[in-house]
Amino acid sequence: TTAPLLAGVRLLLTAGPTREALDPVRFISNHSSGKMGYAIARAAREAGADVTLVSGPVALAAPQGVARVDVESALQMHQAVMNRVDECDLFIGCAAVADYRPAQVACQKIKKTGDNDQMVLTLVKNPDIIAEVGALPSKPFTVGFAAETVDVEQYALGKLQRKRLDMIAANDVSQSGQGFNADDNALTVFWQGGQATLPLADKLTLARHLVALIARHYRP
Ligand code: PMT
Secondary structure, eight states: OOOOTTTTOEEEEEESBOOEEEETTEEEOOOOOSHHHHHHHHHHHHTTOEEEEEEOSOSOOOOTTOEEEEOOSHHHHHHHHHHHGGGOSEEEEOSBOOSEEESOOOSSOOOOOTTOSOOOOOEEEOOOHHHHHHTSTTOOEEEEEEEESSOHHHHHHHHHHHTTOSEEEEEETTSTTSSTTOSEEEEEEEETTEEEEEEEEEHHHHHHHHHHHHHHHOOO
């Protein structure tokens, strides 16, 4: 018998959306369900990896044998990742992290008033978690995702370079029936000097193909 593909590899993985609070009862978020990231967690565990899943709020149970760390906001996800990144060999960023958060979080519920027909929200930039991981002097092998609606390849290659990733898995989230919250997905994976197409499939099948592809390129 041969050793599993990722035997003994310590994987840190993010999944799901983040929630950026406006007040005690409201937030800004996105349609990520966590399905893609949780499928990767399961596939990587099956492949022998030691998996820590940093998860935004989703309705999924952690796959068997996977350690899960729950977070809500991008700032919390950033902290949870930075606290653990030194102890991982492989980092995969599948979370749909909010790029911006409200500049102020109201302590009390924001009230509707009779004289305000418009309301302006000021947003401030969140830290780019995977770019910080990519910039570490002894960085893990780093795999990002890119969710794009147009010019998928061009934007994905830009992120591969700018965020100093080893690989990037791009999905076209303008296609219905794949991407955010769907059960299926399709990916084009890019690395320095190569690419591979992983055609439309259920997210667990796709995750197993992605894990096999990562294992072929992984260098500790
Ligand atoms: O959760 P599902 O419903 O299954 O949907 C899966 C998915 C569509 C969310 C997933 O396949 C996906 O594409 N995840 C990345 C979504 C995203 O936010 O992409 P992006 O192009 O905005 O970000 C690029 C990369 O930077 C990602 O690896 C992201 O995790 C990372 N990032 C982005 C912003 C930020 N502040 N910190 C980050 O680390």
